[in-house]
Amino acid sequence: MxxxxxxxxxxxxxxxxxxxxxxxxxxxxxxxxxxxxxxxxxxxxxxxxxxxxxxxxxxxxxxxxxxxxxxxxxxxxxxxxxxxxxxxxxxxxxxxxxxxxxxxxxxxxxxxxxxxxxxMGHPMLDWDKIPLARPLDTLRLPLDGAPTATGMGNPHCTFFVENAEAVDLAQLGPIFENDPLFPERTNVQFAHVVGKNLLRMRVWERGVGMTLASGSSSCATAVAAVRLGLTGRKVEIQLDGGMIYIDWRDDGVWMTGAxxxxxxxxxxxxxxxxxx
The missing domain is CATH 3.10.310.10 (Diaminopimelate Epimerase; Chain A, domain 1)
Incomplete structure (x- = not known):
């Protein structure tokens, strides 16, 4: 080298x-x-x-x-x-x-x-673009918790739970990161709805571990929330590191923050x- x-x-x-x-x-x-x-x-x-x-x-x-x-x-x-x-x-x-x-x-x-x-561009919603290991409905994967898969240039697996704070992210994050459904591994998010167009989300990043924030994970979580009918297309997300603002527009998913x-x-x- x-x-x-x-x-x-x-x-x-x-x-x-x-x-x-x-x-x-x-x-x-x-x-x-x-x-x-x-x-x-x-x-x-x-x-x-x-x-x-x-x-x-x-x-x-x-x-x-x-x-x-x-x-x-x-x-x-x-x-x-x-x-x-x-x-x-x-x-x-x-x-x-x-x-x-x-x-x-x-x-x-x-x-x-x-x-x-x-x-951040248009989200990838087809199984082979994310990618997944086989043809599946990306809205609800056949995993415990029925997470949603989204591609934002990297793969994401988003769980909506009753309380994201109560999730043992250190234990569950690496399990789902390395699930065989994701041949390239995946980022993992746990989120819950706080109020209208307001989410609380925690993230386990592929190849990194727990982080205070993740932009692409925030985009994927917002897209998953819209697809599931949980929020509108303009969403605020409370991360461990602060607030980020996501707007899924016709030209792509816009992400705004400090x-x-x-x-x-x-x-x-x-x-x-x-x-x-």
């Missing part, structure tokens, strides 16, 4: 406590390996993150983004990291809108005061060489 022989600057950001290390590869090129992603993601020996995001140039959008989970696996979508990077890039360019390309496709971002909105650029740092040559 090739290890960089120079220092690599990075940014630490979070969206509602969903935290990220972000590397601008346009400034300092970096090739991410499983070892580098895992080493950076170690909260004791590295920096620590829920996801690692890398910014690159693109001929098809203002920027290109790629994402990695803390276990080193690739994440095709990461809604909150996308919002964080959109805020950073709009500040840098002094604009209020932006286009970004990810494995999910071309995404649009808008600034509204101190909030950032990203269109972001924060916490600090900048530098990955030393010594640290990078330790990942051999």
């Amino acid at each position: 090739a290890i960089m022989k120079h220092q690599i600057p990075f940014m630490k950001m979070h969206g509602l406590g969903n935290d990220f290390v972000i590397v601008d590869s346009r400034i300092s090129p970096i090739q991410i390996s499983v070892q580098i992603a895992q080493g950076l993601g170690d909260r004791h020996r590295g920096v620590g993150f829920d996801q690692l995001a890398v910014i690159n140039d693109s001929s098809d959008a203002d920027v290109a983004l790629s994402f990695y989970n803390s276990d080193g696996s690739i994440a095709a979508a990461c809604g909150n990291a996308t919002r964080c990077i959109a805020q950073y890039e709009m500040d840098r360019l002094q604009v209020d809108s932006l286009s970004m390309i990810t494995e999910r496709g071309l995404l649009a971002a808008q600034r509204y005061g101190d909030m950032v909105s990203v269109n 972001t924060l650029h916490v600090f900048d740092g530098v990955l030393t040559t010594q640290f990078l060489e330790s990942l051999r």
Whole structure:
């Protein structure tokens, strides 16, 4: 594995406590390996993150983004990291809108005061697009609790329960993440209806574990709630890290929330060489 022989600057950001290390590869090129992603993601020996995001140039959008989970696996979508990077890039360019390309496709971002909105695209509702292991009704899967499956560039499994706070997420999350119905594993959400168009949701992220928030999980939960007739298409979701706002429009699922650029740092040559 090739290890960089120079220092690599990075940014630490979070969206509602969903935290990220972000590397601008346009400034300092970096090739991410499983070892580098895992080493950076170690909260004791590295920096620590829920996801690692890398910014690159693109001929098809203002920027290109790629994402990695803390276990080193690739994440095709990461809604909150996308919002964080959109805020950073709009500040840098002094604009209020932006286009970004990810494995999910071309995404649009808008600034509204101190909030950032990203269109996460149309949800995938067909079993083979999510994907599931076999043809099934994605509205109610044949699992305990009859969860709903949704694709948002990554797979999601959403349970609506009486009280999301009472769910043992640490126990149930990894069980459903690795259920054979999901050949690529899945993100897992437990949610309940608090009031009209208001949900409480907790999340277990694929390749990460319990997190304070998840943008794509919030989108998937809102879509599942609409499909089940529990809410309208404009939904507020209370996450462990704060409030996020989801609006399933004709052009896709828009996600709005706060972001924060916490600090900048530098990955030393010594640290990078330790990942051999």
